[in-house]
Amino acid sequence: MGRGFLLVMIQQGILIVLSGPSGTGKGTICKQLLLCNQQLQYSISVTTREPRSNEVNGINYWFTSHAEFEQMIHANELLEWAQVYDNYYGTLRSYVCNNLDQGRDVILEIDTQGAMQVKAKFPQGVFVYIVPPSLDELANRIYKRGTDNLESISKRLSSASKELVSAMNYDYVVVNDEVDVAVKKICAIIEAEKLKVQRNIGLIEAICHNQL
Amino acid sequence: MGRGFLLVMIQQGILIVLSGPSGTGKGTICKQLLLCNQQLQYSISVTTREPRSNEVNGINYWFTSHAEFEQMIHANELLEWAQVYDNYYGTLRSYVCNNLDQGRDVILEIDTQGAMQVKAKFPQGVFVYIVPPSLDELANRIYKRGTDNLESISKRLSSASKELVSAMNYDYVVVNDEVDVAVKKICAIIEAEKLKVQRNIGLIEAICHNQL
Numbered sequence: 001m002g003r004g005f006l007l008v009m010i011q012q013g014i015l016i017v018l019s020g021p022s023g024t025g026k027g028t029i030c031k032q033l034l035l036c037n038q039q040l041q042y043s044i045s046v047t048t049r050e051p052r053s054n055e056v057n058g059i060n061y062w063f064t065s066h067a068e069f070e071q072m073i074h075a076n077e078l079l080e081w082a083q084v085y086d087n088y089y090g091t092l093r094s095y096v097c098n099n100l101d102q103g104r105d106v107i108l109e110i111d112t113q114g115a116m117q118v119k120a121k122f123p124q125g126v127f128v129y130i131v132p133p134s135l136d137e138l139a140n141r142i143y144k145r146g147t148d149n150l151e152s153i154s155k156r157l158s159s160a161s162k163e164l165v166s167a168m169n170y171d172y173v174v175v176n177d178e179v180d181v182a183v184k185k186i187c188a189i190i191e192a193e194k195l196k197v198q199r200n201i202g203l204i205e206a207i208c209h210n211q212l
Numbered sequence: 213m214g215r216g217f218l219l220v221m222i223q224q225g226i227l228i229v230l231s232g233p234s235g236t237g238k239g240t241i242c243k244q245l246l247l248c249n250q251q252l253q254y255s256i257s258v259t260t261r262e263p264r265s266n267e268v269n270g271i272n273y274w275f276t277s278h279a280e281f282e283q284m285i286h287a288n289e290l291l292e293w294a295q296v297y298d299n300y301y302g303t304l305r306s307y308v309c310n311n312l313d314q315g316r317d318v319i320l321e322i323d324t325q326g327a328m329q330v331k332a333k334f335p336q337g338v339f340v341y342i343v344p345p346s347l348d349e350l351a352n353r354i355y356k357r358g359t360d361n362l363e364s365i366s367k368r369l370s371s372a373s374k375e376l377v378s379a380m381n382y383d384y385v386v387v388n389d390e391v392d393v394a395v396k397k398i399c400a401i402i403e404a405e406k407l408k409v410q411r412n413i414g415l416i417e418a419i420c421h422n423q424l
Contacts, residue, residue, distance in 0.1 A: 129409070131419055164420045172407040173416060185407055192404035195384040195397055197341070204385060207343055208376045 011203075013039070013100040014193050016186070017118055018109045020130030021160035023142045025176045029130060030109050032183045037190075041099050043108040046072070049087040062092065080110065080117035091118070105190060112166040119169070126193050128186060129170040133177045135161060223415070225251070225312035226405050228398070229330055230321045232342030233372035235354045237388045241342060242321050244395045249402075253311050255320040258284070261299040274304065292322065292329035303330070317402060324378040331381070338405050340398060341382040345389045347373060 020026050034040055046062040048069050057063050064072075069088045072078050081090030091108060099106045108118065118125055132138035135157055142153050167173050172189050176182045193199070232238050246252055258274040260281050269275050276284075281300045284290050293302030303320060311318045320330065330337055344350035347369055354365050379385050384401050388394040405411070 131416065134419055161420050164416060167416050168409060168413070170409050172404070173409050173412045174407055175415070175419075185403065188400040188403035189407060191397065191400035192384070195386055195401060197380060197382050197385050200385045201380070203387070204343065204376060204379050207346055207387075208373055 011103060011194065012199070013103050013105040014190060014199075015096055015100060015118075015122060015125040016105060016107045016190065017115050017125050017127045018107060018130060018186075019112050019115045019128075019166075019170070020176075021132065021138065021163050022156055023138050023145070023160070024130045024132045025141070025179060025182075026109055026130050028179055029176065029182050029186065030107060032179060033107060033186060036183065037105070037187065039103070039105055041104045041106050043091055043096060043106050045089050046078075046092050046095075047087060047089045049089075062095070076121075079121050080114040082114060093121070096122075112163060112169075116166075116169060124199075126172070126189065127170040128172045128174060128189060129167040130174050130176050130182070131164065131167065132160075133175055223315060223406065224411070225315050225317040226402060226411075227308055227312060227330075227334060227337040228317060228319045228402065229327045229337050229339045230319060230342060230398075231324050231327045231340075231378075231382070232388075233344065233350065233375050234368055235350050235357070235372070236342045236344045237353070237391060237394075238321050238342050240391055241388060241394050241398065242319060244391060245319060245398060248395065249317070249399065251315070251317055253316045253318050255303055255308060255318050257301050258290075258304050258307075259299060259301045261301075274307070288333075291333050292326040294326060305333070308334075324375060324381075328378075328381060336411075338384070338401065339382040340384045340386060340401060341379040342386050342388050342394065343376065343379065344372075345387055 018026055018030060030042070034042055044058065044060070044062060046064055046069065048064060048066050049061075051057065051061070051063050055061065066088065069081075069090065072090065072092070073081060077093055078090040079093050079096060081088060091110075091114075096106050096108075110118070115127060119127060132141070138160055139153055139157055142148050142156055148156065174182050174185050174189075197204070230238055230242060242254070246254055256270065256272070256274060258276055258281065260276060260278050261273075263269065263273070263275050267273065278300070281293075281302070284302065284304070285293060289305055290302040291305050291308060293300060303322075303326075308318050308320075322330070327339060331339060344353070350372055351365055351369055354360050354368055360368065386394050386397050386401075409416070
């Protein structure tokens with residue numbers, strides 16, 4: 001049997017869950033990661049909200065009805081879900097697992113509550129928390145963005161300071177000082193995680209039995 | 213307080229423990245790692261054997277007496293030790309920890325028995341198991357080395373196959389197909405390990421309190 005073929009069979013993709021306080025640049029990091037890693041798939045959420053005119057089912061979201069979403073909750077088909085105003089948003093376990101089974105890594109950018117739901121249901125995921133270099137720098141970035149007034153910035157900082165405690169529940173912490181450096185670090189995390197012994201039991205057994 | 217200074221205070225070095233069956237190329241990987249990573253320090257063993265004419269204390273080995281070595285054992289000053297014929301060999305905890313405290317990573321190339329002793333005493337170490345691409349390839353390499361006859365090669369393969377099971381007790385497994393690729397993978401492991409949340413509690417707390 002060809003070696004490449006067997007390795008593809010053995011090595012599953014990895015689910016990377018990315019969180020961090022608002023303003024740390026998670027979105028930019030995610031985009032860069034997707035650009036430089038063709039094996040990486042952005043996790044598409046399922047939602048009950050109406051599609052906008054430019055949105056396509058299966059590209060921007062999976063669109064579904066309230067009844068179907070509630071059925072998914074009861075059937076434990078979601079790795080995480082939340083209700084925002086009148087609508088549901090969630091992550092389909094089958095969508096993530098299908099990608100992983102095909103050897104693609106999946107990246108999920110989500111708040112800490114969602115991430116902890118995923119961790120409970122999918123502990124083999126890799127949980128990365130992005131932090132700003134300092135709260136001062138975070139304040140600068142939010143100020144420069146120009147979307148918040150001083151009171152709102154102060155609120156954001158106070159909530160960021162509280163939220164940083166949740167970093168302790170993650171596997172890795174990455175300081176987003178420069179985007180390129182942060183992206184390189186996350187690539188190293190993905191590379192290292194793929195070398196973890198528990199993700200390579202099949203490979204070790206195959207070598208032991210000389211089947212490669 | 214300057215940021216660089218505080219980061220140096222926070223980030224300890226990492227102890228990397230490297231094992232693998234004879235003939236997998238651990239030695240070559242180690243040398244390459246030391247060449248391309250100035251922050252990496254090869255772990256110098258302590259031994260009771262007589263220094264050879266070209267050997268220098270503190271460079272090749274730490275040379276010591278039998279009585280002193282046995283005192284080190286009883287005082288729990290060794291991360292691991294073994295007796296080979298009439299002499300003792302071991303790894304000084306203080307030597308490793310002094311390097312780690314100064315932010316240098318330490319690499320220790322050692323057999324699986326030694327590695328498991330280190331793991332029991334220093335679980336925060338990073339345990340990497342090097343494997344050949346296949347047992348066939350391992351046989352080729354040992355044959356090409358020209359130091360073993362066929363019976364000896366067959367013995368080595370049988371013991372390699374048994375030893376591979378101990379990979380399960382390590383954190384990472386790296387296939388040494390091409391040395392450069394294996395070295396790059398170990399560099400990724402070191403980079404990722406430094407981002408582990410449990411190695412960065414001080415950093416997270418400092419950001420929370422805006423002390424960077």
